Amino acid sequence: MIDNKSTEFYIIGIDPGINHMGISVSLIDYSTKKIIETKTTTIHVKEKNLNKDSIELFGLRQTKIDYLNTIFQNYLEYYKPITVIVESPFYNMKRPAAFLPLVELLYQLRMTLRAIWPNSNFKTYEPSTIKKSVGAGAICKKDEVRIHVLKHKDIFNYIPEIVEMEDLDEHSIDSLAVIYTHLKLVIEKI
Numbered sequence: 001m002i003d004n005k006s007t008e009f010y011i012i013g014i015d016p017g018i019n020h021m022g023i024s025v026s027l028i029d030y031s032t033k034k035i036i037e038t039k040t041t042t043i044h045v046k047e048k049n050l051n052k053d054s055i056e057l058f059g060l061r062q063t064k065i066d067y068l069n070t071i072f073q074n075y076l077e078y079y080k081p082i083t084v085i086v087e088s089p090f091y092n093m094k095r096p097a098a099f100l101p102l103v104e105l106l107y108q109l110r111m112t113l114r115a116i117w118p119n120s121n122f123k124t125y126e127p128s129t130i131k132k133s134v135g136a137g138a139i140c141k142k143d144e145v146r147i148h149v150l151k152h153k154d155i156f157n158y159i160p161e162i163v164e165m166e167d168l169d170e171h172s173i174d175s176l177a178v179i180y181t182h183l184k185l186v187i188e189k190i
Contacts, residue, residue, distance in 0.1 A: 007031040010079040011182060014072075014086045014109070015174035018064045018101045019045050022171030023072075025079055026156070026179050033188045038156040038179065042171040043071055061101055069108045076116045084113055085182045087174065088124040125181050130174075133181040142170045149177050156180075 007030040015022035024040035045064045047055075054063040075081075086109065089102035110122045128138040134148040150166060156176060158165045168176075 010081040011083045012075060012081045013175045013178035015171050016086055016102055016105050018105055020171045021068050022175035024175040024179050028187060035155060035157050038158050039161060040172040040175055042169050065105050065108050069112055072109055073112055081120060083121040083123055085123045085178050087130055087178050088126055090127045130177050130181045133184050134177050145177055146173050149173050152180055
């Protein structure tokens with residue numbers, strides 16, 4: 001944990017999804033504008049792990065959002081981030097039904113942050129901005145984002161909890177890309 005005199009602070013980066021949500025936490029040294037350490041994971045939502053009564057009362061989608069929000073709340077209470085950065089939802093005409101659940105999830109996460117840490121910042125970046133910031137094309141496949149995030153792997157000071165950085169799934173990689181974007185566009189320019 002960080003004391004009040006420290007120049008270190010946490011930020012959280014999220015690749016949102018109601019079935020798979022990538023979440024990364026980076027400890028930043030404000031004086032050097034460098035990442036001290038980063039941890040990342042993907043939360044895989046499985047219906048068998050959800051509360052059956054909640055599904056019956058509120059529906060599967062809301063129960064998934066509540067489940068992810070509870071995990072997010074635990075992250076907030078433990079890390080006390082100054083900023084939460086999230087990839088904004090992208091409306092895909094091939095999968096229009098995927099957009100609304102993401103909007104609902106982001107709204108819930110924002111309201112939870114506001115309730116727990118009202119002075120924290122909630123920042124979103126468009127997917128194309130994130131891709132371009134890591135060096136990939138604005139319109140590209142997930143593998144291209146992975147390649148470019150791994151080119152910057154030393155910046156993260158990644159601490160493997162289960163797998164090495166090269167073996168992370170696309171959701172964890174995308175949450176790292178979100179962190180990288182914020183580092184480049186905001187933190188390094190403070």
